[in-house]
Amino acid sequence: MAYYNMPIAEYVYPNHFKEMDFTQDVYLEFTNKINTKDQFIYVYGLLQQHDWLPKKSDCFIKLSQAHRRWRKHLKKKLQKLGVFINMDCSSANKNNDISDLYRLRGNDEFKIKNYEESLKCYTRGMMLAEIDSPSFALCVANSSAALYYLEEYERCLKCIDRVLTFKNYPLSNKIFMLLERKGNCYRHMNHQTLALKMFSNCLLQLNSTSQMSLAEKEKTKLRISNYIKMCEETKVNKVNINHKETKIISFSGRENKKNSIQTKFVEIKYSKEMGKGLFALNYIKPGEILIIEKPIAGVFKNDAWALNCNYCFKRCLSGIPCSTCVQVLYCDEICLQKAFKSYHDIECSLVCPLKGDPTIEPTYDLALRCFIQLTNTMGIDRFCSMVREYTASKFIIAESDAFFRDMFYSVYALDGNETKRTTSNFFFMHCTASMMVSLLLLNEYNIPHELIGDVGVSLVHLLCITNLNSYASVELPKYIGEHSNVVEFDKSGTFNTVALILCSAYSLINHSCNPNVIVQTYGGIEVTRALQPISKGSQLFTDYGVNFMSHNKVERNKHLLDQYKFSCQCLACMDDWPMYTSLEHDDLSLNNLTLYDADKPFGIPSTTLKKFNEIVYLLLTKHKINVDYLEFLFSFLDVLDSNLKKPCFTYYKCIQIIQRCLYYTSDQIHCVIE
Numbered sequence: 001m002a003y004y005n006m007p008i009a010e011y012v013y014p015n016h017f018k019e020m021d022f023t024q025d026v027y028l029e030f031t032n033k034i035n036t037k038d039q040f041i042y043v044y045g046l047l048q049q050h051d052w053l054p055k056k057s058d059c060f061i062k063l064s065q066a067h068r069r070w071r072k073h074l075k076k077k078l079q080k081l082g083v084f085i086n087m088d089c090s091s092a093n094k095n096n097d098i099s100d101l102y103r104l105r106g107n108d109e110f111k112i113k114n115y116e117e118s119l120k121c122y123t124r125g126m127m128l129a130e131i132d133s134p135s136f137a138l139c140v141a142n143s144s145a146a147l148y149y150l151e152e153y154e155r156c157l158k159c160i161d162r163v164l165t166f167k168n169y170p171l172s173n174k175i176f177m178l179l180e181r182k183g184n185c186y187r188h189m190n191h192q193t194l195a196l197k198m199f200s201n202c203l204l205q206l207n208s209t210s211q212m213s214l215a216e217k218e219k220t221k222l223r224i225s226n227y228i229k230m231c232e233e234t235k236v237n238k239v240n241i242n243h244k245e246t247k248i249i250s251f252s253g254r255e256n257k258k259n260s261i262q263t264k265f266v267e268i269k270y271s272k273e274m275g276k277g278l279f280a281l282n283y284i285k286p287g288e289i290l291i292i293e294k295p296i297a298g299v300f301k302n303d304a305w306a307l308n309c310n311y312c313f314k315r316c317l318s319g320i321p322c323s324t325c326v327q328v329l330y331c332d333e334i335c336l337q338k339a340f341k342s343y344h345d346i347e348c349s350l351v352c353p354l355k356g357d358p359t360i361e362p363t364y365d366l367a368l369r370c371f372i373q374l375t376n377t378m379g380i381d382r383f384c385s386m387v388r389e390y391t392a393s394k395f396i397i398a399e400s401d402a403f404f405r406d407m408f409y410s411v412y413a414l415d416g417n418e419t420k421r422t423t424s425n426f427f428f429m430h431c432t433a434s435m436m437v438s439l440l441l442l443n444e445y446n447i448p449h450e451l452i453g454d455v456g457v458s459l460v461h462l463l464c465i466t467n468l469n470s471y472a473s474v475e476l477p478k479y480i481g482e483h484s485n486v487v488e489f490d491k492s493g494t495f496n497t498v499a500l501i502l503c504s505a506y507s508l509i510n511h512s513c514n515p516n517v518i519v520q521t522y523g524g525i526e527v528t529r530a531l532q533p534i535s536k537g538s539q540l541f542t543d544y545g546v547n548f549m550s551h552n553k554v555e556r557n558k559h560l561l562d563q564y565k566f567s568c569q570c571l572a573c574m575d576d577w578p579m580y581t582s583l584e585h586d587d588l589s590l591n592n593l594t595l596y597d598a599d600k601p602f603g604i605p606s607t608t609l610k611k612f613n614e615i616v617y618l619l620l621t622k623h624k625i626n627v628d629y630l631e632f633l634f635s636f637l638d639v640l641d642s643n644l645k646k647p648c649f650t651y652y653k654c655i656q657i658i659q660r661c662l663y664y665t666s667d668q669i670h671c672v673i674e
Ligand SMILES: C[S@@+](CC[C@H](N)C(=O)[O-])C[C@H]1O[C@@H](n2cnc3c(N)ncnc32)[C@H](O)[C@@H]1O
Pocket: 273, 274, 275, 276, 277, 414, 415, 417, 468, 469, 507, 508, 509, 510, 511, 512, 564, 565, 566, 567, 568, 569
């Protein structure tokens, strides 16, 4: 059945709207918006079905014209995409020819030493190729070469071992090259005995290789005997390689193991102005860890799909793709199985239409992911009955510990701001939900007829939740060795966004333009820390993409009103703080600051200032910093906080440096949730 002929409107829930909500203005707003969106067809269908379209009005004429244009455009587009016409996305989207093209592109990048880019191309090629086909094997083998030059030796070894198990690897006469690479990996990892064993296997293979000239063979043998010599020398000298140290943070000290919030520091409270929020139970000092949590769900942005596991979000430079669809990649068989059990069994046939359509926003993916995860875990009957119960009872989060105990509530009890949305916006959510119901039904997702209404209602709420609460998690791009070219991109001060994620505890934090907490991603785990001291009883605040250091008051207010429907009453807004960049630079060593107490002498020891300036220099010029500096920075900030009147330049400069330091040291911290 064709996508554009679906009688979608029957899944939209007219009870949510009154006819009089649909004023001429609302129609016009739709018309302008949906001219460029697939949803047109749903909106139009719905309006017609419910006779909401005032015939002969300007708006009707405009809609009809747009409809005709859009149908033509849509049809062409759908035909081009092929997959949309039948919506049969479960069949072979794998294509070895396209995979080969990606591999060749990877080879070109490899030749110019753009190893990271070549790795991305090989990975894409691997995702597109039929599993275990020669094209697949070649992509894995070539990935191992890129990984070797990126100095990712363990991952390189993993790839080579996989290739050696493939029956379809077409370059069997080049196996010796893989063994040579394996030997070199061991050599760099200082496993000299293993390296020597590998080089001797390599020589055996080389001798049995027939399609090679004698001269070529001799040249290769010479190269390998040089490596053997290096190994033997290293063995005698017993060189020790310093492994990169990582600091471990764990949450074993939690009072409540199921709770991702440190309940000794923080509680949930409700306020009339801001709804739910998190409040400090005691004084919290800068740097204190307040929340550690795994996202409820996440979808990738940009091309992070090629380098991160779709299940746990960790970097997976030698990941394994889904055997059916071409959109996802996992660390290993364990993540793949978990993803299938949790959502990918259903999503596999849906990801193509969703990800292939440029008008589908990542928050829609995220909402559908939440829905599938919940229904897969709870069963659709129980899910729908909880949806009905929740809608009827108006669950109060602050009075219940169910929020963190129960998977359903930790997602469904998040705020969706439904009451503050415009009719137009809310109606759009309904149209999108309706499209999702159709997609699910077309892909044979079993929704009993009597539950279609509940499913639709839940999808509308989940769409509002993901629209309001999701945020971009940022990750250091330079995980993959010195040869990465991504650092350049980061000089502008922007961080590398990996995924759009939804977290239940972090979502409870309200906004301030002078935030006192900050979140940082560590291998797929989100850690929220105090960024400034927080006094007992005060509220925790993060920033919703704008703060007084980055945007002026007008810009901030516009963003917050448009996106979140509130106007900010924080100190920076109320007292009209100048932007951080316009603050006067203060000279700490000369003691001429605006102090809280002018009689109290305040000076920073020159050694402390020197250390601070050293860290600033290292961060801004080399992007290299040791994780231990964080402790110094937080205590320096604490000293500045208790002595200086805000806003003052050095205090906020220290905050800026802490933000960067957290980002640049994120590969030095290993986070564990037990
Ligand atoms: C991510 S939610 C935060 C949690 C939310 N307060 C709740 O009850 O679930 C964002 C919403 O909280 C409210 N909010 C957040 N910060 C606010 C602020 N500074 N002033 C007023 N409302 C705020 C707005 O309704 C906003 O759309």
